[in-house]
Amino acid sequence: MDYIIAVKQLFLKIETPAVYKMYEAITIKDIAKALGLSTSTVSRALRGSYEISPETKKLVLEYAEKFNYRPNPIALSLKERKSRSIGVVISEIANHFFSEAIDGIESIAYNRGYHVIISQSHESYERELVNVKHLSSRSVDGLLVSLSSETNDIGHLKELHDKGLPIVFFDRVTEEIDTHKVIADNYKGAYDATDLLIKSGYKRIAHITNSAQLSITRERLAGYKAALADNKIPFNEAYVKYCNHGGKILQEIEDAIKDLLNLKQKPDAIFSGSDRLTTSSLSTIKTLGLKIPDDLAFVGFTNYGLVDILDPPLSAVKQPAFEMGQIATEFLIQLIESKRPVTKFETRVLQTRLCIRDSAAKKKTPAAKK
């Protein structure tokens, strides 16, 4: 049986020329041969060089058009030593903040003729490492990075950056690498959210947030603390819950919220510090049978279109994800195409937007509590 197949294969191999093989496209060489010109003449004609006679130019251009000539980007890459592609390193596409950011990234990249290669770390340092290695080894011209929540050693990126690979960070940044960065005003966003809860009459406000090493976590925590301080509310360490945000996030959140509810001084409101944290928290709150805002008021960072379809509608801090992606990409392309080494870097800070809805509604019984 195997023998027959083998013979058949041999037969097929002889019979069929390499037609099926690959989408064969026309090359400069083909044009040159067909027109009895040299490849260099064709190349120059195609690029509209002034030193080619109008007739030749016309001839070549028409032939190219007719046979739908497209320059081979891979050959160009090899020659110019750049791939015209940029790598994006993020944790999760299935997260509206990042998918909006990607929209922004693409809107700029495609206009400037760059491919976008996206890789997800799923919040794992291991995977981030693998992805960065995969993307680097000279197949991308630059990297757009938002760190995974597990990452605290950025040696892999530092090394690439030192070797001259342009890198721009957005959202989850690091201070250890001096380059352009694009972030939201997390401090102010968190301040606004916390302040809204306080102004609505809540005093015992818990904060569910990402892993402690992320820049966004630190900045949002600072904004939360500042709002408490400005309103003369003491900061309570037990009210802050860090979640590593990995695969078992739902369990993590459930544990965190249960912990909070078991405290002697139960919190009366929660401020949640990210997209996934927000949805997971809401899910847990529902499971526990708690009513928002009466049992627990709620405000969260999120870019999902959830704000108004929930009951009650969700008060949320929205990040300018699309713009962040755009600006980061502009920065990166600028670095890639810069003729001279860049030594002066910028950290661009964009404003967040607070959407006020019922989930942080005024407390109904402010008098009853002490």
Place this chain on the structure above:
Amino acid sequence: MDYIIAVKQLFLKIETPAVYKMYEAITIKDIAKALGLSTSTVSRALRGSYEISPETKKLVLEYAEKFNYRPNPIALSLKERKSRSIGVVISEIANHFFSEAIDGIESIAYNRGYHVIISQSHESYERELVNVKHLSSRSVDGLLVSLSSETNDIGHLKELHDKGLPIVFFDRVTEEIDTHKVIADNYKGAYDATDLLIKSGYKRIAHITNSAQLSITRERLAGYKAALADNKIPFNEAYVKYCNHGGKILQEIEDAIKDLLNLKQKPDAIFSGSDRLTTSSLSTIKTLGLKIPDDLAFVGFTNYGLVDILDPPLSAVKQPAFEMGQIATEFLIQLIESKRPVTKFETRVLQTRLCIRDSAAKKKTPAAKK
């Protein structure tokens, strides 16, 4: 001031050699020169060829290891005439069905050493065309396609496919191209959803769905009709609302739902046919102040994690997006790496999953209505 900067730059330019320029990596040629060997020897040693002496092999391997040699993928691509990357053509990343599918695609692709390049059409035929052109012209080895809702001319894809570019369709497929396809059992999913509503006591069930030319729309409509027929409920054309799903989807949906509510025989339930349609419908229903399920019962296709955080929890048809992505990718890589032309193609159909929740709860007053 500018003058000083210019002088400084000039100075810098003279001072710094072309180090900043580009992440320079070591090549086979470098190794050969350093070790006094020829490039071919090095190349062979690196690939562990049997015809190289153990000593030379060791020498080369150690040197390569020490200087962290990585073969240049672009040079390889040029040589082997393939890029080891696959293009993904979808409408929106910010759609859980697609982001889950992408997870599946990546899980397979990365294991097999392929890059994944994603492009979004945002439901526009124009953009789909541009993206496909961009991806093709020999920079990807194959295409994973889910058509935009605007697309009814697939000439661009047909041409590429005829030229030998492997293409696999998933979710939104076409019959006009003979190749592997991966779809959900949309017929059954729609049947189940409609049947659930009927079994819960609803009889006037509207269907909000995608643009009519999409395969998923046709299949889901068929399932909806079949469930009605099996339950002896007459089909009412006025109950089916097609939405083109473009930029102004919210307005479209609002109009559609208002139309439905203005009918003499107002529907008592809605079955919605996609992720975005579902969230937009819920949003509109909320805006109009309608209560689910008392005023209007609801079941929708969706892959969002919404099911249980809404009030009432949402009954939903979930698609096996991750698996669809995986299988489509396996098909594609199989086509790409096949040594012979493939003539026998498969259409894989995966099962959907119905999640039953309160939004399709039993009707409370079945007696009152005729």
Place this chain on the structure above:
DNA sequence: TTGTATGCGTTATCAG
């Protein structure tokens, strides 16, 4: 066992 030469598709340099 190792080296030389060639080609993948393109552009730049130099020579006519």
Place this chain on the structure above:
DNA sequence: CTGATAACGCATACAA
């Protein structure tokens, strides 16, 4: 105005 040649990094047929 046009053509020949080299180079980008790698693999391989062919020589030695």
